[in-house]
Amino acid sequence: MKSPDRITGTLTRCIGHEKRRDRRFSVLAIIATVIPSVASIVTRHVKGSVLSNHGFIKGFVRFSKVFMVGWNNSARPNNPGHSQFFARLRAKMPHRNIFAFLAVCAKVWFERRRGGMRPSLASGVQLERAKRERVLVDKIVATTKGAFGGALAVLWTTGAAFADQPRPWEWRFQDAATGIAEQIHxxxxYTLWFIIPITLLVLFLLVWVVLRFRASANPEPSKTSHNTAIEVIWTIGPVIILLFLAVPSFQLLTAQYSPEDPTLTVKATGYQWYWGYEYQVxxxxxxxxxxxxxxxxAAAGKEDKSRYPRLLAVDNEVVVPVGETVRLxxxxxxxxxxxxxxxFGVKMDAVPGRINEAWFKADREGLYYGQCSELCGKDxxxxxxxxRVVSKEQYQTWIAAAGSDLNGANKALQAAVEGGANDKVAAAGL
Structure with missing residues (x-):
């Protein structure tokens, strides 16, 4: 059996990749473990059941059998026909742990499809990079031996390490920095408590109807045309559910359109393809x-990409004081x-010839990112x-100097903030 780093190196030479996606690896490990398990269960248990005549199930079972037969026969000498393909595959990637094999294969293939890679033979630098993945591959091999909890733990800790900055595959809301954003979260x-049970109920009813009322089980179908009790239930039930959803949603909507008296007013104007700001002071x-x-x-002093992420950092940030209502x-x-x-929980369209109004009140200091969220052209x-949300004292110092020397005021504020403990990069959004 080859060691994990040799396996990854072989995969790298076969497919070719340059950029790693370590944070996605734990997810792929879970997927690569679940899929073979499902295939095995279907292959063993679908035969003779009511689903055995379904065309998709038949094709899936046939494919599973052909694959496993080819894989097993590839170990025999002088194997004929299609087994030679599996023999070549086994020769290139001879890993006995099929789950770990699939996890590594899925990772490399995913990187080839999604990253900035070129399908070429791996260079020496790439092979060295593959060797450095040994610790990560060891985790996947251990995970795929049955410890799903371990895979989830790796996924959790990986996400937690990047909790205060933009990160790929972010599947939850970004950390809230305003009271409105907290209410949105x-x-x-709250709505998930309604959506998930309803989805599971509909899925259960769908499967039950397909199995219970199929033609073979009902040679003489029922001629029932209606049921008063069921009709009352499916009318009153959704009305009650919608009321439970409507009341808090209207409360949230009212809060969004009921700002406090603003301390500061900033005008934001969208151009192709940048933003312009005017402080009404x-x-x-x-x-x-x-x-x-x-x-x-380098010239802007923003070389640290953990604080100033690529494609999100700007030359001049909007500066506002913490704990103050800002009218936008x-x-x-x-x-x-x-x-x-x-x-901030803020999204407001910028329409030519019209001024829309929004507001926010940041509860904590930090550097918060966003992007234009309306398709507006090639860029x-x-x-x-x-x-950038700063203390009231820092804001007053900045606004006093920005009118005459914006560049100098920005550099002075940046030095003061980065020298303190309040420069926290918040999650960015698309």
Whole structure:
């Protein structure tokens, strides 16, 4: 049996990849473990059941048998026909643990399809990178031996390590930074208590009807045309459920459109493809906020991509004080855009010739990211939004200097924030 690092190296040479997707590995391990198990169960138990005549099940069972026969015969000398294919496959990837084999194979194939890779033979650098994956592969091999909890633990800890910055495959809401965002998150969890049972009930009824009322079990079908009790239940039941959903949703909607008296008013104007901001204060401040290019990071002092993520960092952030209500006026100069900060629970369309109003009140300091959320042309995906929430004292110092020297005020604020303990990069959104 080859060692895990040799397996990964062989896979790398066969398929070719350059960029790793470690955080997705634990998910692929679970999938690669479940699929063979399901195939095995179907192959063993579907024969003779009511589903055995279904065309898809027949094809699935036939495919499973052909695959397993070919795989087993590939170990024999002088194997004929299609088994030679499996022999070549086994020779290239001779791993006896089929689950670990599938997990590694799925990982490399996924990277080839989704990352910035080229399908070529692996270079020495790639092989060294594959060797460094040994610890990760060891975890997958251990996971696929039956410890599903271990795989889930790896997935959990991997996600927790990147809880305060943008991360791929994020499947939950970003951390809330305003009271409105907290209410949105609560309402989403609240609705799941209704949606999941209803979905399971409908699925159960569908399977039950298919099996119970199939033609072979009902040679003489029932001629019942209606049932008063059932009709009353399926009318009153949904009405009650909708009432339970409507009341908190209207409460949330009312809160979104009932802002406190604003301390600060900022006008955001969408252009193709950047944002412009105007502070309505005694000493007016206005500036454009453009995507920060990789070549400009050093000059801006923003080389740390964990704090200033690629394709989300900007040259000039919006600066607001913590704990203060900010009134946001949103418009556009050319086409429709949308100003969105997921952590604030704010998404407002920017329409040419019209000013829309939104508001937010950040509860904690940090650097929060968003993006334009309305398709607006070829560079729609390169219109990031960055809002830096600072203390009231830091904001007053910044706004006093920004009117005459915006660049100097930004650098002074950046140095003060990064030198303290309050620079927390919040989750970014699409």
């Amino acid at each position: 609560w309402f989403e969890r 005694d000493n007016p401040v206005s500036f454009d906020s453009l995507l920060l290019k990789d070549g400009d990071r 006026l949103v418009t556009a100069a050319d086409v429709i855009h949308s100003w969105t900060i997921p952590a 729609h995906g390169f219109m990031p939004i960055a809002v």
